[in-house]
Amino acid sequence: MEADFGIKTYFTIFGLNINSTILVTWSIMIILTVLALITRSKLQKVPGTLQLVMEMVVEGVHWLVDSTMGKGQRGFAPYILALTLYLLFANLTGIIGVRQPTADLNTTFALAIITFFMVHIHGIKAKGGFGYFKTFFEPLAFMFPLNIISELALPISLSFRLFGNMLGGVVILFLMYNFAPTIVPVIGHLYFDLFIGLIQTFIFVMLTLTFITLAKD
Amino acid sequence: MEELAEFLQTLSLENLITWLSQFEPAAIILAASALGAAIAMIAGIGPGIGQGFAAGKGAEAAGRKPGEIRQTTFVMLLGAAVAETSGIFSLIVALILLFASPLVNLDASWMILASSAIAAGIAMVAGIGPGVGQGYAAGKGVEAVSDRPDVQGSILRAMFLGQAVGQTTGIYALIIALILMFANPFL
Numbered sequence: 001m002e003a004d005f006g007i008k009t010y011f012t013i014f015g016l017n018i019n020s021t022i023l024v025t026w027s028i029m030i031i032l033t034v035l036a037l038i039t040r041s042k043l044q045k046v047p048g049t050l051q052l053v054m055e056m057v058v059e060g061v062h063w064l065v066d067s068t069m070g071k072g073q074r075g076f077a078p079y080i081l082a083l084t085l086y087l088l089f090a091n092l093t094g095i096i097g098v099r100q101p102t103a104d105l106n107t108t109f110a111l112a113i114i115t116f117f118m119v120h121i122h123g124i125k126a127k128g129g130f131g132y133f134k135t136f137f138e139p140l141a142f143m144f145p146l147n148i149i150s151e152l153a154l155p156i157s158l159s160f161r162l163f164g165n166m167l168g169g170v171v172i173l174f175l176m177y178n179f180a181p182t183i184v185p186v187i188g189h190l191y192f193d194l195f196i197g198l199i200q201t202f203i204f205v206m207l208t209l210t211f212i213t214l215a216k217d
Numbered sequence: 218m219e220e221l222a223e224f225l226q227t228l229s230l231e232n233l234i235t236w237l238s239q240f241e242p243a244a245i246i247l248a249a250s251a252l253g254a255a256i257a258m259i260a261g262i263g264p265g266i267g268q269g270f271a272a273g274k275g276a277e278a279a280g281r282k283p284g285e286i287r288q289t290t291f292v293m294l295l296g297a298a299v300a301e302t303s304g305i306f307s308l309i310v311a312l313i314l315l316f317a318s319p320l321v322n323l324d325a326s327w328m329i330l331a332s333s334a335i336a337a338g339i340a341m342v343a344g345i346g347p348g349v350g351q352g353y354a355a356g357k358g359v360e361a362v363s364d365r366p367d368v369q370g371s372i373l374r375a376m377f378l379g380q381a382v383g384q385t386t387g388i389y390a391l392i393i394a395l396i397l398m399f400a401n402p403f404l
Contacts, residue, residue, distance in 0.1 A: 004316075005312070005316050005317070006317070067369065067370045068370050068373065068374070070370070149385060150381070150382055150385055153381070153384060153385045153388040154381060156388055156391070156392075157302060157381065157384050157387075157388055160302075160305070160306060160309065160391065161299075161302045161305055163309070164302075164305035164306060164308055164309045165301075165305055167308075167309065167312065168305060168308050168312075171312060199294060199295075199298045200298065202295065202298075203295060203298050203299060206295065206373070206377065207377055207381070210373065210374050210377045210378065211377075211378075211381075213374060214374065214378055
């Protein structure tokens with residue numbers, strides 16, 4: 001049984017490989033942008049269905065940011081909304097048989113690097129450069145190298161966790177389609193794409209919020 | 218009896234290596250990759266135990282305070298999903314060894330490459346520890362949220378922080394395994 005879990009490259013632009021990850025990400029970007037533009041163009045005092053749904057989503061993100069970071073941190077909500085929607089759409093593309101863009105370590109690592117920079121930049125903003133640097137020497141001075149390694153472990157674990165979960169789903173569904181193609185893949189999609197996709201979205205967003213909050217305290 | 222004694226006398230590392238040398242190096246390295254992949258998955262023991270503890274605490278909380286079952290289940294799922302991470306790391310290493318073994322076409326002694334493949338698998342067994350520990354943290358988090366659902370935010374923050382620090386040895390193991398596979402210093 002030949003199995004190739006590499007990512008297919010479709011064409012090249014200026015020497016850059018355009019593969020399935022990039023194409024699916026572009027599609028998600030287009031869908032989300034169009035959705036946002038349509039919602040904005042139809043805003044009314046008495047909301048229609050689309051506006052109601054989008055208001056629920058935004059309120060959900062506000063509740064998440066408020067409950068995890070405390071009041072007054074709504075400035076993070078736009079990025080968190082974008083991150084949540086992108087991850088949701090990206091993880092769930094497995095259901096339509098497309099390889100998830102988050103099943104590519106490049107995507108997850110990029111998102112994890114963004115989180116990493118957000119954590120440290122907001123920590124420095126909240127405590128000042130020297131004050132933030134001093135926190136690495138808490139609670140005991142000799143723990144400095146251990147604290148540094150813990151901070152470096154964050155983007156690694158964030159990216160590999162999401163990547164691994166999605167890749168595991170890809171491989172197991174491939175096996176299911178090869179050996180039990182009748183009803184079993186439905187269960188596979190339900191668990192690996194729907195359930196794990198949702199949970200991993202949540203974990204990624206919550207860990208981002210949690211570590212930004214911890215850096216600011 | 219004599220044949221057994223004769224056979225036992227022929228068992229030696231030297232003879233093993235001579236016997237192995239008759240195979241193609243690629244075959245030996247693939248065999249070692251298979252062994253490494255299987256040994257890596259032993260790390261599944263950890264998350265199994267940890268998530269079981271979290272599930273038990275979740276069930277206990279659901280029984281004690283059925284009114285808060287949504288919140289406690291939510292915390293249980295979050296904690297269990299983080300506890301799963303060690304299993305996922307092992308799965309990544311095993312999948313790489315099985316489907317994209319980077320050691321097969323390298324130009325070096327088969328002994329080093331085969332041992333590196335097995336070693337990458339053995340390193341991932343370290344995932345047992347964080348799996349159990351993070352699951353324990355998840356369970357205690359569920360318990361705390363069922364007692365005081367109004368401070369769920371702080372509890373979750375403490376749980377995630379503790380789980381992230383506990384993950385570090387698993388990350389060390391993953392890094393060593395990746396170094397052995399992709400940036401092998403012995404070649």
